[in-house]
Amino acid sequence: MPKRGYHHGNLRQALVDAALELIAERGPMGFTLSEAAKLAGVTPAAVYRHFDGREALIAEAALQGYAIFADLMEFAYDDGRPTALAAFEATGRAYLAFARKYPGHYVAMFESGIPVNASADLARAAERSRGVLERAAMELARHIPPEKRPPAAMVSAHVWALSHGVVELFARGAPGGRAPYPPEDLLETGVGIYLRGLGLIPPDT
C-alpha cells in the first residue's frame, strides 16, 4: 500500500519497526526517539500521536516480540509430538531460531531493562511464552522416576539459561572472541548432555 503524502497510513507499526531495526543495530539504549521517527520518515512530534514516549515504544516492541516468541515456541512444541523428548528439543531450537531471526525483538524483550510487569498485556504475553517451555519440561519430567525428578520449573530455568547464554555469548558480536562452535551445535550438544544427566537419554548414545 504505497500511501504517501501527508498521512502515513500505518505510522504506529512503522515506528515499531524502525525501533526494532535500531535496537538490533545499536542496542536498546543506542537510539533516540527522533532517530526512530526519522527512520519512519516522519517528524519527531508525530510519535506522540501514538506513543507516550521512548519507553512506551520499546515496550510495544517487546510486547510484539513476546507474542511472536510464544507462537513460535508453541508451534515447535506441537503439543508434545512426536515424543515429549523430541518436542522438548525442538522448543530449545526454536528459542535460538527466534533470537536469530528477530534480534530486535529479542533485545527489546531481554536486554532493554523493561520490566515485564510494566503493563498487564506485557506480563500476560511473557507468561504465555514461559508457560510453553515449562509445560514441555513438565511432560518430559514425567519420564523420570518421581523420587529423583527435579521440579519442572527448575528444568525449564536451566534450559532457558543455557539457551540465553548461548545466544548472548556466541550468537552475536561475542565478547569472548569468536564462537568456538556454531551456536546451534553448542545448544544441541549442551541440551543433549543435560538430558542424559536427567536419565532421559541412555548414556551410551
Next chain:
Amino acid sequence: MPKRGYHHGNLRQALVDAALELIAERGPMGFTLSEAAKLAGVTPAAVYRHFDGREALIAEAALQGYAIFADLMEFAYDDGRPTALAAFEATGRAYLAFARKYPGHYVAMFESGIPVNASADLARAAERSRGVLERAAMELARHIPPEKRPPAAMVSAHVWALSHGVVELFARGAPGGRAPYPPEDLLETGVGIYLRGLGLIPPDT
C-alpha cells in the same frame, strides 16, 4: 589519603570507579562522560587528561574486570585441588560470585558491546580468564573415556553459557519475572545434572 583541593591525587581510578558505579546502576549506555566526571567530583574536561573519551573509560573498566575475574577464577580453581571435579564446580561458583560482587565490571565486560580485541591488553586479560575455565574443563574431561569425550572447549562453552544465562535471567532485575530459585542453586543443580550427563558423577547420587 584525603587529598583535597585543586589536585585530585588519583583521578584516573576515581573516574573508573565512578563509571563502574553508574554502569552497575543504569547499564553501559545509561551514563554520560559528564556524569562520571561529576560523580568523581571533577569537571568534564578533566577526564580528557586521562582518557580519550567515554569508550576508553569503559574499556579500562572492562580491563580491570577481566583481571579481577581471572584472579578469582584461578583462585577458585586452585590448580585442580582437591579433585578435578570439585575444582571445576568451584570455578562455576566463582563465576556467579564475581557477577554478584562486581556488577559494574561484569556489565562492562559482557554487555557493553566493547569488542575484546579493542586493545591488546584487553584481549590478553580476556584470554587469561577464559583459559582458566578451559583448563578446568580439560582436566575434568580426562576422566571421561576418550571415545565419548567432548572437546574441552565445548564443555567450557556450555558451562560458561549456563552461568551467563543464570546471571542475566535470574540474578538481576530479571525480565522473566522473579527468579523461581536462587541463582546459586540454579547453577549448582544445572551443572550437577550436566556433569551426570558427562558420566562424571554417578547417576544415582
Next chain:
DNA sequence: TGTACATCAGTGAACGCGCGTTCACTGATGTAC
C-alpha cells in the same frame, strides 16, 4: 632553609549540536445531505 622556576592536573567559559516535548497549524480523508 629559602627562593625561583618548571611541570602539569584540573578549571571554567565557550561552542555547536541533537535531544525530548509543546503548540498552534494545515491539509488529507471520510461522511452527511
Next chain:
DNA sequence: TGTACATCAGTGAACGCGCGTTCACTGATGTAC
C-alpha cells in the same frame, strides 16, 4: 454527483537542556640551587 463540514494525523517552529569537546588559564606540587 457535488458540496460543506468534521475529524484527526502529521507539520514545523520553538523552547530549554545537557551533552562532548576545545582552549587558554591557574594554582598546587616538586625540584634545583
